[in-house]
Amino acid sequence: xxxxxxxxxxxxxxxxxxxxxxxxxxxxxxxxxxxxxxxxxxxxxxxxxxxxxxxxxxxxxxxxxxxxxxxx
Numbered sequence: 739x740x741x742x743x744x745x746x747x748x749x750x751x752x753x754x755x756x757x758x759x760x761x762x763x764x765x766x767x768x769x770x771x772x773x774x775x776x777x778x779x780x781x782x783x784x785x786x787x788x789x790x791x792x793x794x795x796x797x798x799x800x801x802x803x804x805x806x807x808x809x810x
Contacts, residue, residue, distance in 0.1 A: 739792045748785050752808040761805040
């Protein structure tokens with residue numbers, strides 16, 4: 739399945755920083771260029787969910803209580 743532009747931006751950002759964990763707020767700021775705008779942290783959660791569906795398991799890792807990183 740093709741990625742949307744934002745999904746691609748999110749994936750590219752995470753892959754450019756291997757093994758580094760980012761909070762949802764940090765991803766909003768870095769990928770969406772929006773620290774406190776109209777998007778919420780649920781925006782990041784939804785995009786990660788969609789990416790996992792398209793890419794398959796293991797590509798994006800949830801670090802419980804912190805955020806996300808590229809896998810493994």
